Amino acid sequence: MHPTTLMYTSSLLLMFAVLLYPLLVTFTSLPLNNDWASSHAKTAVKSAFLISLAPLSLFLSTGMEAVTSSWTWMVTTTLDITLSFKFDHYSIIFIPIALYVTWSILEFATWYMHSDPLMNRFFKYLLTFLVAMLILVSANNLFQLFIGWEGVGIMSFLLIGWWHGRADANTAALQAVLYNRVGDIGLILGMAWLATNVNSWDIQQMFILSKDLDMTLPLLGLILAATGKSAQFGLHPWLPAAMEGPTPVSALLHSSTMVVAGIFLLIRMSPLMENNQTALTLCLCLGALTTMFTATCALTQNDIKKIVAFSTSSQLGLMMVTIGLNQPQLAFLHICTHAFFKAMLFLCSGSVIHSLNDEQDIRKMGGLHHLAPFTSSCLTVGSLALTGTPFLAGFFSKDAIIEALNTSHVNAWALTLTLIATSFTAIYSLRVIFFVTMGTPRFLPLSPINENNPAVINPLKRLAWGSIFGGLLVMLNINLFKTPVLTMPAELKLAALAVSVLGLLTALELATLTSKQFKVTPLRTPHHFSTSLGFVPAIIHRQIPQLSLLLGQKIASQMVDQTWLEKTGPKAIANATTPLASATSNMQQGLIKTYLTLFLMTLVLVTLISAT
Amino acid sequence: MTPTHFTISSAFLLGMMGLAFHRTHLLSALLCLEAMMLALFIALSLWSLQLDATGCSTAPMLMLAFSACEASAGLALLVATARTHGTGHMQALNLLQC
Numbered sequence: 001m002h003p004t005t006l007m008y009t010s011s012l013l014l015m016f017a018v019l020l021y022p023l024l025v026t027f028t029s030l031p032l033n034n035d036w037a038s039s040h041a042k043t044a045v046k047s048a049f050l051i052s053l054a055p056l057s058l059f060l061s062t063g064m065e066a067v068t069s070s071w072t073w074m075v076t077t078t079l080d081i082t083l084s085f086k087f088d089h090y091s092i093i094f095i096p097i098a099l100y101v102t103w104s105i106l107e108f109a110t111w112y113m114h115s116d117p118l119m120n121r122f123f124k125y126l127l128t129f130l131v132a133m134l135i136l137v138s139a140n141n142l143f144q145l146f147i148g149w150e151g152v153g154i155m156s157f158l159l160i161g162w163w164h165g166r167a168d169a170n171t172a173a174l175q176a177v178l179y180n181r182v183g184d185i186g187l188i189l190g191m192a193w194l195a196t197n198v199n200s201w202d203i204q205q206m207f208i209l210s211k212d213l214d215m216t217l218p219l220l221g222l223i224l225a226a227t228g229k230s231a232q233f234g235l236h237p238w239l240p241a242a243m244e245g246p247t248p249v250s251a252l253l254h255s256s257t258m259v260v261a262g263i264f265l266l267i268r269m270s271p272l273m274e275n276n277q278t279a280l281t282l283c284l285c286l287g288a289l290t291t292m293f294t295a296t297c298a299l300t301q302n303d304i305k306k307i308v309a310f311s312t313s314s315q316l317g318l319m320m321v322t323i324g325l326n327q328p329q330l331a332f333l334h335i336c337t338h339a340f341f342k343a344m345l346f347l348c349s350g351s352v353i354h355s356l357n358d359e360q361d362i363r364k365m366g367g368l369h370h371l372a373p374f375t376s377s378c379l380t381v382g383s384l385a386l387t388g389t390p391f392l393a394g395f396f397s398k399d400a401i402i403e404a405l406n407t408s409h410v411n412a413w414a415l416t417l418t419l420i421a422t423s424f425t426a427i428y429s430l431r432v433i434f435f436v437t438m439g440t441p442r443f444l445p446l447s448p449i450n451e452n453n454p455a456v457i458n459p460l461k462r463l464a465w466g467s468i469f470g471g472l473l474v475m476l477n478i479n480l481f482k483t484p485v486l487t488m489p490a491e492l493k494l495a496a497l498a499v500s501v502l503g504l505l506t507a508l509e510l511a512t513l514t515s516k517q518f519k520v521t522p523l524r525t526p527h528h529f530s531t532s533l534g535f536v537p538a539i540i541h542r543q544i545p546q547l548s549l550l551l552g553q554k555i556a557s558q559m560v561d562q563t564w565l566e567k568t569g570p571k572a573i574a575n576a577t578t579p580l581a582s583a584t585s586n587m588q589q590g591l592i593k594t595y596l597t598l599f600l601m602t603l604v605l606v607t608l609i610s611a612t
Numbered sequence: 613m614t615p616t617h618f619t620i621s622s623a624f625l626l627g628m629m630g631l632a633f634h635r636t637h638l639l640s641a642l643l644c645l646e647a648m649m650l651a652l653f654i655a656l657s658l659w660s661l662q663l664d665a666t667g668c669s670t671a672p673m674l675m676l677a678f679s680a681c682e683a684s685a686g687l688a689l690l691v692a693t694a695r696t697h698g699t700g701h702m703q704a705l706n707l708l709q710c
Contacts, residue, residue, distance in 0.1 A: 596632035603628065607621045611613045 005066040008055045008087040012138060015048045015095075019131050023124060032120050037113075038455075041123040042106045045130065049099035059092045060477050067140055067204065078199055086140035086203065090267060090332055093474065094137055097336050100466065101256050101343045102130055104459035108347050109248035111455035112354060122162065126252065129155035133257050137264065142191050142201040145265065149187065149229070152258045153180045159253060160245040172241035175541075179238040183228015183262070190221035207271045215272050219279040222269055223286070230262030230316045233290040237537050239313050240297075243305040247350030250305060255312045255346055256339035263319045263331055270328035281411065284324025288414035288421075291317030293534060295424035299431070300530040303360050304349045307432055311386065312342055314421055321418055322401045325408055329481050334397035336474055340466035341385035341393055347463065348379040351456055352436060355449040362435035369437040371449045376437035378460045383429035385467040387500050388422070396471035398422075400484065402496035407485040422496055423503030430507035616658060623651040638693060638700050642686045649679040 001009075022040040026032065033039070058064070069084035106126065113119045129152060136148025153176075161173030195201060198209045226232065231239035242254050253259070266273070266283070273279045291314045298310035315338050322331040353360055355372055369376045381392075388398040402422065405415055451457065491498075532538060565571060613621075630644030656672040659665070690700060697704035 593632060593634075596628070600625065600628050600632045603625055607613075607618070607625060611618055 002066075004058060004062060004064045005068060005087075007058055008066050008092075009068045009085065011051050011055050012085060012087070015051050015099075015134070016131065018044050018048045018051065019127060019134070023127055023131070026120070026124055036120050037123040038107075038110045041127055042103065042110065044127070045099060045103045045106055049096060049103050052096040052099055055087065055092050056096050059087075059089075063479070065089065065092075069140070073143075079195055079201065081141060081143050081201065083144065084140040084202065085138045087138070089329075089478070090264070091137050093336060093478070094264075094332070095134060097339055097470075098130075098133060098137070098257055101339050101463070102126075102252060104462050105248050105252045105343060105347065107455055108251075108350065108459040109246075111453050112248055112350050113246060122159075122246070122248075125155055125159050125162075126248070129159070129253065129258070133261070136261055140203055142194065142203075145268075146187065146191065149184070149225075149261060149265075152253070152261060153177065153184075153229075156180070156242070156253050156258055159249040160242050162245055162249065166244065169244040172238070172244040175238040175241050179231075179235045180228050182235055183225045186221040186224025186228065187265075188221075190218040190225065193218040193221065203268065210272060215276055216278055219269075219273055219276055220282070222265060223279060223282055226262030226266050226320070227286065228262065229265075230259050230320070231290075231313050232262075232286050232317065232320055233293055234286075236290065236294065236313060237533070237541070240306050240309045240533065241537075243303070243309050247305070247346055247353065250309070251343045251346035251350070254309065255342035259312065259316060260319070260335045260339075263316065263323065263335060266320075266323050267328040267332050267335075270323065270326075273323070274326060280324050280326055282324070283320050284411060284414045287317045287320025287322075287324055288411075288417040289317070290314070290320060291421040292417040292424075295421040295428070296530050297533045298428045299424060300527055302363055304352065304362050304365075304432060304436065305346070305360060307362075307428055308342070308345050308349060311345075311425065311428065314425065315342070315386075317421070318398070318401060318418065321405065321414065324414070325401075325404055325410065327401070327404050327482065330397060330401050330404060333471075333474060334401060337385075337393040337397045337471045340463055340470045341382040344378055344460060344463035344467055345382040345386070347456075347460055348375050348382065351375045351451055351460070352379075355451065356443050356447045359443060359447075362432065364442050365436045366439045366443070367437070367441040368449075371441070372451045374457060374460065375451050376433075378464050379437065380433055381464050381467055383433055387426045387429055387504075388496055389500075390497065391472070393467045393469070393471035396475045399496050403488065403493065404484065406492040406495055407488050419495065419499050423499040423506075426500040426503030427507040427510075430504055430511065434507075434511045616662065620651055620655045620658070623654075624648055627651060634702060636701055636703075638690050638702055638705075641702075642683070642690065645686065646679075646683060649675075649682070653679070 065088040069082045071083045074081040132151025139145035157177045228235045294310045294313035319331045385392040385394040627647035634641045
């Protein structure tokens with residue numbers, strides 16, 4: 001084996017071993033010591049991160065990619081499934097970033113979940129999730145990817161419902177599983193089509209053998225899978241509901257790693273989509289709709305975690321738009337940079353929430369700039385990176401995407417929506433910063449505001465370095481696959497920056513209006529649309545089941561019981577006969593004597609007449 | 613109408629008159645019912661004699677058997693009425709009257 005491939009494979013193997021060892025220790029019956037979470041789990045992830053830097057540096061210096069196929073799992077007549085790993089540009093860069101973010105989140109979680117009696121189990125779930133995610137990212141065939149896909153889905157369910165005594169948490173976990181399942185149908189459809197038509201689940205074989213086939217159906221299946229997993233419009237309600245889980249779960253699963261799995265699948269399968277205009281247009285329009293709709297919903301939410309969740313959803317829509325532009329590498333870059341600042345935003349929210357004694361409503365925060373300066377600075381840095389401030393992490397990916405959008409022959413509606421959503425990003429980011437860090441405090445005086453724990457400071461610091469320099473580092477060291485368009489009119493070049501600044505100025509103006517009454521009777525309809533999340537949960541989760549249950553009730557009680565059995569069936573006979581019987585018995589007064597006398601008269605007459 | 617026919621018809625009619633025009637006692641109605649049965653018995657017995665038809669010779673016996681059942685049923689009703697209503701008078705049986 002070539003030494004580079006040997007290095008790649010052995011480091012992945014070592015990473016898996018390092019991550020699985022703490023999990024296997026828990027399966028024995030030895031009781032865990034109290035700081036198992038920080039001494040074993042966190043150090044395992046830290047070591048795995050350091051190990052993953054070796055293949056990264058080798059890739060950056062040589063640019064060599066590798067595919068390893070090892071143990072043959074199943075051999076059927078037509079389809080072989082082997083354990084095979086793909087070390088390409090996407091997986092080698094994503095794995096260190098994912099491990100870095102996970103390391104920071106686990107260290108934060110040792111502080112956040114400190115008072116939880118089942119903290120060790122929490123860390124075990126997070127480690128299992130990480131292993132499943134690594135399987136998904138490094139998979140070279142769809143079967144292995146599916147294993148990772150389902151693994152992250154089930155860990156998401158377990159982690160969202162962590163506080164399972166709370167009914168809302170159970171509902172949210174169930175929502176996550178059901179919406180993901182609908183997406184899984186698409187993935188299985190794609191896998192089945194590929195297995196029967198292309199006869200393989202290996203990525204390399206699929207790409208070669210599908211050159212002349214019409215791939216619309218499996219691509220629609222894969223897009224459905226991405227819609228479910230990455231919360232695109234239509235299957236999106238589970239992502240804001242998933243905020244019922246603890247903040248480390250939201251930071252790891254629902255911002256950096258799990259929700260990008262759908263986009264990652266599409267990035268991996270992008271050679272199949274290059275020539276299929278239907279699939280590309282669908283991705284573009286779906287992504288544009290998602291990013292616009294969720295940015296609108298984020299504008300009027302009051303829960304800090306929900307705002308960040310909708311922000312995640314909006315950025316996922318942007319990634320989908322990029323795939324629709326046939327720029328998978330830009331989408332991947334956005335995944336990498338987004339992981340840094342979104343995880344940091346969630347960890348800052350977690351620090352604020354714990355400091356204010358589990359208060360999540362931004363209307364009850366304020367003035368934290370003076371009381372928790374480090375957290376609010378990190379919040380500001382993360383928000384600036386999110387909005388695409390020049391030369392922070394988000395700028396390199398987001399600006400590149402908007403430039404590609406502006407300079408390509410693309411649907412004008414999708415373009416407009418994406419630009420409006422970019423300005424909304426600035427608006428809700430400013431709203432968060434205004435309500436949380438500025439102004440006077442609106443919380444109770446005796447709040448345990450303390451961010452002096454190194455378990456809080458160090459993760460935030462690391463992720464802040466990543467949010468500032470991450471984009472630059474990635475961009476400097478990779479080769480772009482597709483030549484970007486570098487010359488364009490100045491307006492197009494500055495479009496992203498201009499709409500963000502416009503959004504910022506609008507938000508500042510609106511922020512000064514919070515203490516004044518601008519209109520006596522304001523128009524509330526758009527506000528209601530935005531706060532009720534576009535009425536989507538109200539209709540799909542409540543109205544439609546209510547109609548179904550009502551229909552069931554109508555069929556069971558009214559149609560069967562009341563109509564068939566009572567009005568037209570057995571009881572109808574009784575109900576019809578009873579008036580007749582009572583009328584007849586009203587007529588017959590029981591005058592036996594009179595009846596018999598009449599009878600007698602008749603007989604006497606007959607006898608006398610016949611006698612003569 | 614032959615005299616025999618007239619006699620039997622009038623015997624039946626007299627019994628029925630007694631059944632129809634009863635006044636006080638249920639027992640008297642039952643007795644008239646027996647008289648009607650007797651007239652019918654004689655009519656059936658004379659049928660085969662007058663018409664020289666031996667085929668219906670068993671009819672009177674059957675009639676008698678059924679009349680005995682009927683009489684016993686009637687008497688059981690009388691006893692039951694006496695038990696529930698206290699008397700054997702006809703005025704007691706006025707449930708169906710409005």
